[in-house]
Amino acid sequence: MLLALRLAVRNLIGAGLRTWLNALVLSFSFVVIIWLKGIMVGWDHQAKNDMTDYEIGGGQYWHHLYDPYDPLSLSDSHAPVPSHVKDEIQAGDMEPVLVVPGHIFPRGRMQSVVIKGINPAQTIWKLPTGELDADTDAIPAMIGAVMANGTRLGQGDRVMIRWRDTNGTFDAAQILITAVFSSNVPSAEAGQVYVPLERLRKMAVMHDQATILTFRDGRSQRPEIEGWILKTKAELTRQVDDMIKAKTVGQSIFYGVLLLLAMLAIFDTQVLSIFRRQKEIGTYIALGYTRKEVVGLFTVEGAMHAVLAAFVATLYGLPFLAWQAKAGWTIPMEASEFGMAMAQTLYPVYTVGLVVSTALLVTLATAVVSYVPSRRIARMNPTDALRGKLQ
Amino acid sequence: MSISGSGLLAAVGVLLLGVEACTQPNADVILERVDRNMHSENRIVESRMTIHGRRGSRTMTSRTYSVGDRQSFTEYLSPAREAGTKMLKLEDQLWIYSPPTDRIIQISGHMLRQSVMGSDLSYEDMMEDRRLTDVYTAELRGEDFVDDRETYVLHLKARVTDIAYGSRTIWIDTERYVPLREELYAKSGQLLKRTSFSDVMQIEGRWFPTTILFKDMLKQGDGTEFRMTGIQFDQEIPDHIFTKAALRR
Numbered sequence: 001m002l003l004a005l006r007l008a009v010r011n012l013i014g015a016g017l018r019t020w021l022n023a024l025v026l027s028f029s030f031v032v033i034i035w036l037k038g039i040m041v042g043w044d045h046q047a048k049n050d051m052t053d054y055e056i057g058g059g060q061y062w063h064h065l066y067d068p069y070d071p072l073s074l075s076d077s078h079a080p081v082p083s084h085v086k087d088e089i090q091a092g093d094m095e096p097v098l099v100v101p102g103h104i105f106p107r108g109r110m111q112s113v114v115i116k117g118i119n120p121a122q123t124i125w126k127l128p129t130g131e132l133d134a135d136t137d138a139i140p141a142m143i144g145a146v147m148a149n150g151t152r153l154g155q156g157d158r159v160m161i162r163w164r165d166t167n168g169t170f171d172a173a174q175i176l177i178t179a180v181f182s183s184n185v186p187s188a189e190a191g192q193v194y195v196p197l198e199r200l201r202k203m204a205v206m207h208d209q210a211t212i213l214t215f216r217d218g219r220s221q222r223p224e225i226e227g228w229i230l231k232t233k234a235e236l237t238r239q240v241d242d243m244i245k246a247k248t249v250g251q252s253i254f255y256g257v258l259l260l261l262a263m264l265a266i267f268d269t270q271v272l273s274i275f276r277r278q279k280e281i282g283t284y285i286a287l288g289y290t291r292k293e294v295v296g297l298f299t300v301e302g303a304m305h306a307v308l309a310a311f312v313a314t315l316y317g318l319p320f321l322a323w324q325a326k327a328g329w330t331i332p333m334e335a336s337e338f339g340m341a342m343a344q345t346l347y348p349v350y351t352v353g354l355v356v357s358t359a360l361l362v363t364l365a366t367a368v369v370s371y372v373p374s375r376r377i378a379r380m381n382p383t384d385a386l387r388g389k390l391q
Numbered sequence: 392m393s394i395s396g397s398g399l400l401a402a403v404g405v406l407l408l409g410v411e412a413c414t415q416p417n418a419d420v421i422l423e424r425v426d427r428n429m430h431s432e433n434r435i436v437e438s439r440m441t442i443h444g445r446r447g448s449r450t451m452t453s454r455t456y457s458v459g460d461r462q463s464f465t466e467y468l469s470p471a472r473e474a475g476t477k478m479l480k481l482e483d484q485l486w487i488y489s490p491p492t493d494r495i496i497q498i499s500g501h502m503l504r505q506s507v508m509g510s511d512l513s514y515e516d517m518m519e520d521r522r523l524t525d526v527y528t529a530e531l532r533g534e535d536f537v538d539d540r541e542t543y544v545l546h547l548k549a550r551v552t553d554i555a556y557g558s559r560t561i562w563i564d565t566e567r568y569v570p571l572r573e574e575l576y577a578k579s580g581q582l583l584k585r586t587s588f589s590d591v592m593q594i595e596g597r598w599f600p601t602t603i604l605f606k607d608m609l610k611q612g613d614g615t616e617f618r619m620t621g622i623q624f625d626q627e628i629p630d631h632i633f634t635k636a637a638l639r640r
Contacts, residue, residue: 110609171581
């Protein structure tokens with residue numbers, strides 16, 4: 001085996017430019033696959049962290065009628081806060097949120113919104129809720145950057161908001177935008193107006209009521225609460241997993257094309273090698289090599305392209321990947337338009353598993369592509385091969 | 392016993408106030424007289440509804456059969472896209488038939504809060520059939536002029552909780568006892584909607600406004616104009632009109 005490796009290295013180096021061109025093409029596959037996969041892992045980390053920090057905390061209990069995708073059901077999805085979680089709320093480890101549908105009228109245009117009542121003193125999210133604790137004649141309110149862009153509202157602006165109380169009676173008042181936050185989580189920003197919880201409870205005549213209970217610690221086992229549905233962090237971030245899975249499938253096609261190009265080059269090289277080195281093959285057999293061993297020798301030689309490619313990829317890929325991990329990749333379109341938790345700049349995260357699996361994938365593909373043409377050797381007549389007769 | 396000058400003045404004042412009180416009817420009486428004009432046993436109305444939006448206006452025509460406040464059947468006649476759409480209201484239930492889907496949908500719960508055909512009216516506004524005197528306490532606030540017509544200004548404050556508008560003000564023509572303007576307010580007192588009634592005509596012995604302009608005061612736009620092009624009171628309307636089967640006919 002050692003001899004095979006030595007021979008393979010010698011033959012590869014001897015092939016000169018052809019070998020290095022193959023290795024270069026293959027190294028692109030290495031670098032691009034690792035980079036793209038790193039972007040996916042980075043997106044997964046960022047999306048889940050941002051969702052935790054701005055929306056879901058460690059997990060949530062939803063009122064059993066609450067369905068964020070059915071605005072018509074929002075008016076009914078509230079209930080008194082269960083008494084046995086009040087200690088946790090008191091300790092600041094759980095935050096009740098009341099959700100009430102409403103409309104705002106920026107510049108006379110009616111827009112549906114979800115009014116969320118949130119505790120200004122909360123510490124579970126990174127939302128700047130302290131800004132809601134403002135002394136103003138209007139209702140202090142906070143909106144996300146996505147909403148601010150859509151409505152052209154900014155900090156200090158006033159706008160009319162209309163809602164219905166628990167009996168269905170209309171009410172309306174001015175809100176004052178005291179803060180605009182940016183979270184990379186469209187579902188925490190789009191069409192949502194945050195106001196102080198107690199204020200909203202008064203406005204909607206829903207004293208001590210809540211729609212969502214968000215807890216801080218997502219690791220411990222949570223009990224079931226009657227009338228409320230437990231949503232673990234894994235469930236609440238499933239859409240990110242599904243999206244990344246779908247994107248990964250799409251990217252696999254790209255990886256496939258990249259690998260295919262590299263493999264074509266290696267396949268051609270192997271075919272040419274076997275064609276041009278028939279005398280060498282005959283000599284190996286005459287020296288006592290079995291056909292299997294000769295096939296193995298050529299396969300190892302082909303597969304060595306992957307090793308060389310890894311070396312070349314390290315030379316230019318390592319600085320590139322390290323720079324990307326630091327500078328990130330800025331998406332050339334508005335990330336909030338994806339409708340998913342996604343930062344404008346994604347920072348790739350490379351794990352050992354990712355690098356090893358990519359290296360194995362490329363090496364295995366190269367070995368297979370090297371083996372396929374080498375099988376012809378098994379069918380060669382050694383005497384003819386020694387004579388260099390074309391077969 | 393002699394009467395002092397100031398006492399005489401006070402007595403005259405009381406007398407004048409009494410006369411004034413006698414000439415200005417009670418708020419409930421005014422509403423009742425309005426009811427007599429506006430409500431009928433049944434009616435058939437042909438109307439044209441023009442919705443003035445930001446990107447232009449669109450007009451649709453319809454024919455409505457109604458019995459009291461509890462039953463009504465509307466068929467949209469034009470434009471072609473809406474023609475054949477029918478709405479049936481029976482008591483507190485509402486169904487809509489849409490020809491393209493050939494389906495009858497019941498509008499209930501929070502769907503009632505949606506706009507009717509994109510207009511400034513909600514299904515709920517259409518469905519409101521409780522008499523104002525049953526759900527509001529009326530107070531006569533004085534007199535005013537609307538379009539050069541002298542009106543009584545009635546302020547209505549909700550006395551039940553399950554009602555869309557906490558209060559409303561109605562301007563009622565002092566001679567013809569028809570509303571000329573109505574304003575609907577939020578609980579906070581914020582003006583939400585204004586309705587203007589015009590083209591008041593005497594039809595079959597009663598005064599009736601034939602053009603109504605609904606305007607959501609928080610929204611831009613010129614509102615929704617509802618013009619009645621034909622109205623017949625107390626007609627024979629067959630019972631089968633007010634059945635779900637009539638929606639598909």
